[in-house]
Amino acid sequence: MSEPLRFGLPKGRVFDQAIALLSSAGINISPEYLDSRRLIVPDVNGKFSFVTLKPIDILVYVESGALDAGIVGTDILRELESDVYEPLDLKIGKCKLALAAPNGAALAFDQHIRIATKYPKTAQRFFLSQNVHVQIIRLEGSVEIAPLLGLADAIVDLVETGRTLNDNGLHIIEDVHHVSSKLIINRTAMKLRAKTINHLVSQLDSAVYANP
């Protein structure tokens, strides 16, 4: 039998959805492994080795070929201009990147504007496409605090339900792009294990699109 396909699962908000989707595609991890502290776990059929990592690290592993495949959100894929194949939108982890500002304050685009974000490249591209000049301030988390403390005039951040924005007195000015998780594949793995990977893609495709 051929080597198991090495597959990165995203830690955090998308993990449970990813496990459920794989399961409905007939790819199951035994519950005892899921509860264990083992870092690398097989599926029940021994066709995959699963590793749970931060999404941004999955991209690094898959790009370099240390993992063959993984699940990563388009927020990260577009920010890092990744060099991997993305054969399938899995329709999980859905949210959006949006430009948001404090309620009541209009953003004066003829003035100097500071934007706080975890996505500096995406934000820069967005404002360039609108012919607006802004100053980007890169943060690693809790971006919505930046306008409240006067570090920035507005933010570009992930919005899922809008509740965090609401609670902090912010509102959406414009959507930057929709986000959902995609199946990603290492470029060389796609060439060398085309049959296995095409089978995986069609299994997941049926699972995602048969039950909308």
Added chain:
Amino acid sequence: MKTNSIGNPAGFRDILFDEARRRRTIETSLAQLFEQKGYREIAPAGVEFYDLYARGNQSIKDRAFRFLDREDHLLALRADFTPAIARIVAARLLNTEFPIRVWYCGNVFRRVELHRGLFRETTQVGAELLGNNSTQSDAEMLSLALEGITALGISDVQLHLNHAGIFKGIVDTLRLEAKALEQLTFEIDRKDTRGLAARLRQIGVSNDVAKQLDALSRCTGGEDVLFEARKVLTAEGSRRALDELVALSKTFGSWSSRVIYDLTEIDEMEYYTGIMFNFFSPKLKRELGRGGRYDDLLAEFGAPMPAVGFSFSMESLSELA
């Protein structure tokens, strides 16, 4: 950081002893084969006018290390061999016998992002055949490369082959604006068939063309892929390109079991004008090398002529050889 440190700047490394010897052996072995097949060595200058990289493969241009000389000329460290060879042929070799067969081995410098574990100085070894656009010259180039890899003791090499004209043939009939073409290319490059279908609807491409692109996105495998493609492709340019691939496939002989036709791959398609290919080994999660036909490049140096070539990554070869 201290600048008088005794370490390397990020992205650079020294090569010592065993690894250096391994690389030397690989170079010697390939050089011997190339010379025996009538290829002559060119060692281009290490520094070029930056302008050189504005011609040809645009993906390299932004990655060149640039600097000014004392007379304020914008210069660049060598970032690629092919444009340098095109320049040399146009400047100095037009009165020699055609076709021109040359090989090279040396380092190139590219400002790649470091956080992905990449190096900014790598070594390439390759060959180019200029002045001939026949199927025979494509075949000669591919068998030279396969023979070279095999001579290094790498016995499981795979050649993944496509022709830039197949996709271009379809796109030419669409007359898309730059933006739409960029979006379309992006989806195909991601290998996302549903994303592609959605994009085609958004751009307003006819069902007939959408069907062809969808069929093409599944065309990877043995020779039968070429006949599958022949059944669906209608654009004249695509069919001509396919004919060239079929003619080439008949020249492979004992190499044919090493060839995978991958009509889905469009990486660097803007640059290539004919065949385009990559070499892989199941033992390595990187390509061993790549190449293709670039019939438009020499015209940018005022000496229009067809050309085809390949280059290997010394780093990949020395991991396997």
